[in-house]
Amino acid sequence: MIVTVANAKGGVAKTTTAVYLCAAHGLAVDDMDGALLLDADVQASASLWRDMADEHGDPLGFDVCPANLSTLRRLRGSSAARLHGLAVVDAPPQGPVLEAAVRCADFVVVPASDSPLDLQQAWATMAAIPQGVPKAVLVVRAEPRTTACMETIAALDGEGTPRFDAVVRKRQDIKRCMGARPVKLWEYARAYRGDPGGRAMRNMQAYKPAARMGSAGSLDDVFRGEPASEWVKTSVSMRRETRRRAKRYALDHDMSLQEVVDAALRAYVDGLR
Numbered sequence: 001m002i003v004t005v006a007n008a009k010g011g012v013a014k015t016t017t018a019v020y021l022c023a024a025h026g027l028a029v030d031d032m033d034g035a036l037l038l039d040a041d042v043q044a045s046a047s048l049w050r051d052m053a054d055e056h057g058d059p060l061g062f063d064v065c066p067a068n069l070s071t072l073r074r075l076r077g078s079s080a081a082r083l084h085g086l087a088v089v090d091a092p093p094q095g096p097v098l099e100a101a102v103r104c105a106d107f108v109v110v111p112a113s114d115s116p117l118d119l120q121q122a123w124a125t126m127a128a129i130p131q132g133v134p135k136a137v138l139v140v141r142a143e144p145r146t147t148a149c150m151e152t153i154a155a156l157d158g159e160g161t162p163r164f165d166a167v168v169r170k171r172q173d174i175k176r177c178m179g180a181r182p183v184k185l186w187e188y189a190r191a192y193r194g195d196p197g198g199r200a201m202r203n204m205q206a207y208k209p210a211a212r213m214g215s216a217g218s219l220d221d222v223f224r225g226e227p228a229s230e231w232v233k234t235s236v237s238m239r240r241e242t243r244r245r246a247k248r249y250a251l252d253h254d255m256s257l258q259e260v261v262d263a264a265l266r267a268y269v270d271g272l273r
Contacts, residue, residue, distance in 0.1 A: 002081060006091040006098060007112060008128070009121035013140045015045040016174060017111045017148040022062045023182040024192035027076035036084040038067035038075070040101055041092045047220035052179030060181050074098035085256060092258045102128075108135040109191075114142040114152040127163060136162040139192055141170045165265055236261070 005018045017076035030137075039046035050064040065080070067089065081087050093102035102108055108129050112122035122137050129135050137156060144167055168174070168187040183231045190213045238246075243257075250260045 001085070001106050002075060002087045002089065002104055003107045003109060003110065004089040004091050004101045005109045006089075006125055006129075006269055007103060007118075007121060008093050008098075008125045009112075010043075010093045012113060012118055012121070013111050013168075015041070015090050016048065016177070016189070017109060017121060017138065017140060017168075018046060019060070020120055020174075020182055020185055020188035021058070021109070022086065022088050024185050024189050026061050027125055027185070027189075028192065029212055034084055035062040035086040035088060036080060037062060037064045038071065038087060038089045040072060040097050041063060041090050046090045049179055053181055056180065058181045061260045063124075067101075069097050069100055072104050075104045082255070083257065085258060102133065103130065105133060110135060110137045111140045112152075113140055114146070114149040116148075119152055119155060128207060129169040132236065138164045138166070138168065142166040142167050143170055150205070164191050175259060180224065220255050 003021065005014045005021070007014055018037055022037050025035040037046050037050075044066070046064050047066060050060055053060050058071060061085070067075075073088065075081055075089075076085065089101045091098050091104065110125050112118040112123050126135060126137065138147070139156075142152070144150075149167070153163075153167070166187045168191070171186060173184065174186060181189075246260045246264070247257055249255070250257050255263075
C-alpha cells in the first residue's frame, strides 16, 4: 500500500506524521513486511531524521530513501513497493513532485493543526487530490479541549470533510522526537489502526489490492483480505538467510513478503496432514 502524506502548507508535521505511521506499521506487523519512507521533500527532513537516529545508535527500524519525480512515477509496481508492506511518501508542499506523489497513492493523509490557516490549506489540498483517491484530514498538534480545536473539528464535519477520529495532541514527547526512534506512538497508533466507527474510514473507500471498493476500516485494512480469509497478526522470527530468500521470491513472483510466508506455512502445514 502506498500512503502519501501531503499538505500545500509547510510546517504542519508532515514528516512527523510519515515517521510515526511507519513506526506504527512496524509495530503492527512485527517488522515482518516493513515500511519504506520515501523522502520527496526538498528539505529532506525524513532523511535527516534517519541520519540523526543512526548517529545516536538507535536506527528508526524502517527504510528511509530519497525520492524524486522519476521515483514516484515508477513507484507503483516497483520492487521497492512490492517488498514493503507499506510505502509512505513524505511529499513536498507544491510542484510536480507533489502531484506525482498524490497520483501514485492508494491513500492520502493530509495533516493539519487546529489553526484557521492550516484548515484552509488542508481544504485546498483535499480539493486538489484527484477524485477517487481515498483521503482524509488528520488533525495534529492539537489541544482538544480548546475552542480552536473544537471549531476545527466542527468545520471539518460541517463541510463533510473526511477526517480521522484520532486527534494527535500537542505533545512535547512528539516535538522532541526528531532524530530518534519513536517509542510511544500516542494517537498516531489509533490513526494507523483506526477505531470502531472511525469517521475518516466511514467516508473513504477501503483499499483492496485490485480495487478500491467496499466498506472502509482503517489503514490497517491493507493487511486484511475478504472476511473469509482475514489476516491476523503474529510474531514470527526467522533466520536472516530465510528472510533474504523469501524477499527474493516475493520480488520474482510479484507477491508481498507476508503472502510468501503465509503460502509457505500453509503448504508445510497441509503436508503434515
